[in-house]
Amino acid sequence: MKIAFLCKRQYMSKDVILDKYARLYEMPHQLSLLGHEVAGFCLSYQSHAEGVWNETTAQKKLLWSSKSYLGLKKIGLLAYPLYLLKKLSDFQPDIIIAASDIPHIIWGAWLAKKLNKPFVADLYDNFESYGQAKIPLLRNLFHKALDQASLVTTTSHNLAKKIRTEHPAVKHVLALPSVIDKALFKVGDQRQARQQLNLPLDVPLIGTAGGLTKMKGITDLFRAWEIIKQRDPQVHLVLAGPIEVQIPIPQDERVIYLGLLPHQQVVTLFQSLDVGVLCIPDDAFGQYCFPQKAYEMLATELTIVSTAIGDMVELVGQHQELLYSSGNFMQLADCVMQQLQHYQKLDVHIPDWSENIQTMNGYLTL
Known part of the structure; x- marks a missing residue:
């Protein structure tokens, strides 16, 4: 044809x-x-x-x-x-x-x-x-x-x-x-991944990659960080992706901004983290999107926490403890802290x- x-x-x-x-x-x-x-x-x-x-x-x-x-x-x-x-x-x-x-x-x-x-x-x-x-x-x-x-x-x-x-x-x-390139996004050695990106080796790392903008819902994570950093003096926040002046990255010695990473290094970032965060806005975009980033994180066997919206609710299945309500940054902080203790892994089929x-x-x- x-x-x-x-x-x-x-x-x-x-x-x-x-x-x-x-x-x-x-x-x-x-x-x-x-x-x-x-x-x-x-x-x-x-x-x-x-x-x-x-x-x-x-x-x-x-x-x-x-x-x-x-x-x-x-x-x-x-x-x-x-x-x-x-x-x-x-x-x-x-x-x-x-x-x-x-x-x-x-x-x-x-x-x-x-x-x-x-x-x-x-x-x-x-x-x-x-x-x-x-x-x-x-x-x-x-x-x-x-x-x-x-x-x-x-x-x-x-x-x-x-x-x-x-x-x-x-x-x-x-x-x-x-979906994703499963030959690229796969499980790796966490310590080696951290060394490649010059990240701290022996502390908990949470983070995300992608648009660090208000439209993408990143405000939830930035506000949650103010709570998380008080609860755990060791945890660091690692970020990569485009930023905007209106929503500046938190100015904190435990916040690491890697800039715009090549696609291949996004894999390395996800391999280095302990918990990956998916912030999805509750709007006409977020309600109907499917975050490719979820598959990218899960392919590296990274524990995730996500906004409870759209297809993500179905994706996590019975593990609703991995979800938080859009805008509820206190609940997001609670979810992240819980997963830094339990590291719930999702077993989902990722098509190619x-x-x-x-x-x-x-x-x-x-």
């Missing part, structure tokens, strides 16, 4: 094509490994170079194309759907998959209608929580596009339930959580991308 895959170029600060990063890369990559001929079309909202990247081998057929509209050329964005229409008319896909944001979902549905092809929408977040949803008409066009889809894949079970309720005309809705996309592939031929 010939598949056209449409998405943005930059995802979670990574280049989808060159970094071969996560969901937006793995979906077309894994589909090509299943024998499909895949053409990926990326739109750069930043300053990525335009071009064509051919990843075709004896095992797969995958060709990437990328367009950029910089500076005064941004007006050219209005013509991007017509550019795609020409490309897809030449390629003649059997199915069109659109992902990454509201505009791509709308464009994908329009192209599928123009070319009379089946349309698939992939939602790696609740896109209605994004600023794009506030642009006049865009929200309505987004919902109309979803109604046109024969399959909608979502990042979480909660988001899948939302789509089934709001778009009953969609024949298939499949929860397809973003090959497994996930094989499941998705079964729906593409229905």
